Amino acid sequence: MEQKLRDGAKALLEQGKVDYIIGFEPGSLKFTTTPLITRDKDDIDRLVINPFIVNNLSAYLTELEGRVGIVAKGCDSRSIVSLIQDKQIAREDIVIIGIPCPGLIDLSKIEQLAGKDRDEVDDITREGDRVVIVVDGKKQEFPITEVLFDNCLGCDMPTPSEYDILLSESSPLVTDKTSSRKKIEGLKGTSQEERWSFWEKEFSRCIRCYACRNVCPACFCKRCFVEESEPQWISPVPQWQDNLMFQVIRNIHVAGRCTDCGECERACPVNIQLRSLAKEMYDIVDDLFQFKAGMDKEAAPLLTAYAVEEAEDFIR
Amino acid sequence: MASSNKKISKRDTGKLLNEWSQEFAVFVPSRETGVATMAKWDGKDTSFLDWHRNTVIPPKANFLPAMEEMFNFQRDKEGYHIELPPQDKHKQLIFGIRPCDAKALAILDMTFSDSYQDPYYLSKRKNAVLVGVGCTKAYDSCFCTSLGISPAESTDVDLMLTDIGDEFLIEAITEAGKKLISRSRGLAEANEADETRAKASKEAAYQKVTRQLDTDNIKQRLLANLENKDYWEKIAAKCLSCGVCTFLCPTCYCFDINDELVKQQGARFRSWDSCAFPVYTEMPMENPRVEKWRRVRQRVYHKYEFYPMSFDVTACTGCGRCIRLCPVNWDITQALNNLPAKV
Ligand code: SF4
Ligand code: SF4
Ligand code: SF4
Numbered sequence: 001m002e003q004k005l006r007d008g009a010k011a012l013l014e015q016g017k018v019d020y021i022i023g024f025e026p027g028s029l030k031f032t033t034t035p036l037i038t039r040d041k042d043d044i045d046r047l048v049i050n051p052f053i054v055n056n057l058s059a060y061l062t063e064l065e066g067r068v069g070i071v072a073k074g075c076d077s078r079s080i081v082s083l084i085q086d087k088q089i090a091r092e093d094i095v096i097i098g099i100p101c102p103g104l105i106d107l108s109k110i111e112q113l114a115g116k117d118r119d120e121v122d123d124i125t126r127e128g129d130r131v132v133i134v135v136d137g138k139k140q141e142f143p144i145t146e147v148l149f150d151n152c153l154g155c156d157m158p159t160p161s162e163y164d165i166l167l168s169e170s171s172p173l174v175t176d177k178t179s180s181r182k183k184i185e186g187l188k189g190t191s192q193e194e195r196w197s198f199w200e201k202e203f204s205r206c207i208r209c210y211a212c213r214n215v216c217p218a219c220f221c222k223r224c225f226v227e228e229s230e231p232q233w234i235s236p237v238p239q240w241q242d243n244l245m246f247q248v249i250r251n252i253h254v255a256g257r258c259t260d261c262g263e264c265e266r267a268c269p270v271n272i273q274l275r276s277l278a279k280e281m282y283d284i285v286d287d288l289f290q291f292k293a294g295m296d297k298e299a300a301p302l303l304t305a306y307a308v309e310e311a312e313d314f315i316r
Numbered sequence: 317m318a319s320s321n322k323k324i325s326k327r328d329t330g331k332l333l334n335e336w337s338q339e340f341a342v343f344v345p346s347r348e349t350g351v352a353t354m355a356k357w358d359g360k361d362t363s364f365l366d367w368h369r370n371t372v373i374p375p376k377a378n379f380l381p382a383m384e385e386m387f388n389f390q391r392d393k394e395g396y397h398i399e400l401p402p403q404d405k406h407k408q409l410i411f412g413i414r415p416c417d418a419k420a421l422a423i424l425d426m427t428f429s430d431s432y433q434d435p436y437y438l439s440k441r442k443n444a445v446l447v448g449v450g451c452t453k454a455y456d457s458c459f460c461t462s463l464g465i466s467p468a469e470s471t472d473v474d475l476m477l478t479d480i481g482d483e484f485l486i487e488a489i490t491e492a493g494k495k496l497i498s499r500s501r502g503l504a505e506a507n508e509a510d511e512t513r514a515k516a517s518k519e520a521a522y523q524k525v526t527r528q529l530d531t532d533n534i535k536q537r538l539l540a541n542l543e544n545k546d547y548w549e550k551i552a553a554k555c556l557s558c559g560v561c562t563f564l565c566p567t568c569y570c571f572d573i574n575d576e577l578v579k580q581q582g583a584r585f586r587s588w589d590s591c592a593f594p595v596y597t598e599m600p601m602e603n604p605r606v607e608k609w610r611r612v613r614q615r616v617y618h619k620y621e622f623y624p625m626s627f628d629v630t631a632c633t634g635c636g637r638c639i640r641l642c643p644v645n646w647d648i649t650q651a652l653n654n655l656p657a658k659v
């Protein structure tokens with residue numbers, strides 16, 4: 001797949017079909033990749049595909065000018081479609097290089113299993129539906145489902161349906177929807193008071209760095225409500241109640257746009273369980289409106305569409 | 317031959333901390349809140365004695381917290397009444413601070429006690445005692461040694477501890493450290509064998525730091541690239557303009573000030589701010605760094621060019637947090653190592 005990707009990307013640049021290529025290159029730390037955004041064909045040989053291509057690169061599309069060739073996993077391709085639905089980007093300006101995604105490896109799960117920080121793990125290799133972890137020279141094997149991200153386990157579309165180039169036929173991903181919702185169900189099994197104190201503890205450590213918002217392709221507002229001072233919707237001081245409100249409002253704003261790519265939770269430097277909010281909203285949207293974000297570029301965006309039979313008594 | 321240093325077994329370190337708790341508010345590395353930070357010790361847990369590297373939240377947060385009440389106020393017919401928040405009279409003892417983070421506090425001290433003496437920071441900092449513990453296994457993001465900092469030695473702490481197996485060797489660095497040792501019970505005299513073990517342990521720790529920053533002529537190289545827009549634009553492209561690298565940098569100190577007001581009463585807070593944000597300094601005027609590459613450049617230059625101009629010290633300690641915690645792995649060592657030689 002990597003060679004096909006490099007050949008494809010190089011051709012796009014050489015033929016002047018795109019101004020930029022966005023993909024992944026090896027990161028500077030163990031088991032990481034980092035976004036590569038380039039106009040230079042000499043950079044293209046650095047493009048990689050591996051189980052650590054975590055970023056949702058579509059977050060960059062609204063800031064780049066010109067035509068862009070972008071590497072997209074299933075969830076990323078849905079974010080792209082969602083941006084098209086919201087008229088934030090035009091389909092003809094984007095060349096989608098689709099990766100049928102086998103699921104990504106969650107390094108925090110690896111750390112749990114290995115009992116070590118990620119950089120102390122010698123090696124991680126995926127072998128089909130197993131993963132082999134080497135720690136202090138000792139090999140350990142686990143089912144791949146134990147180390148994939150929760151959102152990958154719940155993936156609704158590992159193979160992009162909207163693409164210009166598809167790097168292979170289809171994804172071998174085996175999902176596990178129950179595990180994917182395990183943390184959420186765990187919370188639902190507790191009392192309201194327990195949940196309240198859980199979220200108090202979570203949001204007490206929020207430092208308001210906005211990484212969750214800035215990695216999120218659905219958060220494309222030029223000016224976010226948190227930065228409005230007249231009126232001031234929430235306080236800029238990171239008190240837990242305001243931190244929680246920030247996230248609650250953010251989740252409402254991205255309802256019907258969030259593709260459950262899991263980036264908010266992964267980016268959060270203080271490990272707040274953000275996906276539990278995002279995924280619950282994702283499922284609520286699906287239950288209530290039979291709507292999944294970014295599935296159909298012709299469909300009207302959820303929050304701007306209206307059907308008469310949806311009328312609630314209070315707005316009659 | 318006896319050395320002038322002391323030692324304590326790891327098993328007895330809890331007792332020592334308990335003793336210190338009589339006099340100080342003892343803070344230790346902890347994950348109790350859900351993220352690694354320097355938290356108030358619970359008097360029992362000593363699992364942090366096995367930690368071998370720095371915390372996610374830097375110890376600067378103990379002196380410059382993410383948010384802090386500056387004063388509160390009330391308005392009535394006569395006007396405003398201002399009150400300072402109650403002062404925490406406890407002296408902090410920070411146990412387990414790493415050399416990079418201790419150096420960072422020394423760097424912050426320069427800013428907060430320069431032409432303006434910042435009472436909020438200094439009142440906490442003045443009475444604090446720092447007990448350093450050397451790192452035994454650096455992260456792959458650590459590059460302290462490139463900046464002249466050893467992972468196992470420090471002159472910015474009061475006491476410095478070195479892991480020598482089942483025990484810590486204790487060196488008194490400052491007068492305050494010497495006094496603290498002399499009134500602490502349960503410390504044994506270190507002998508020559510302990511010193512030898514400590515030396516080996518320090519050397520091994522040093523070797524574990526593998527990331528390298530090329531600091532040769534760094535100020536000149538930066539100056540030459542100040543207007544190299546192409547370079548900065550290219551490397552800034554993937555930055556998301558979030559607050560992670562600055563908020564969690566142990567030497568970044570920018571803060572914002574906001575009033576919280578409900579009816580006739582409220583409080584003034586200060587909280588961390590970041591030059592990476594597009595809205596930075598928009599309150600008093602405009603952000604002079606509208607384009608992203610200018611903001612990315614600012615962070616690097618502040619640390620490696622401007623701070624050295626003002627205080628003759630680099631405002632980066634190689635703690636590696638900005639590399640490790642950045643959601644896109646933006647790497648300051650790459651940015652500096654790859655500076656074009658000729659522009
Ligand atoms: S990433 Fe985490 S700490 Fe940062 S603003 Fe979001 S929830 Fe808060
Ligand atoms: S360098 Fe990384 S951590 Fe810093 S602002 Fe950019 S994306 Fe955020
Ligand atoms: S710039 Fe990065 S490596 Fe340097 S002190 Fe700050 S967080 Fe640490």
Ligand code: SF4
Nearest residue numbers: 416451454458460467
């Ligand atoms: S930068 Fe050096 S002193 Fe700091 S945590 Fe890493 S190894 Fe330790």
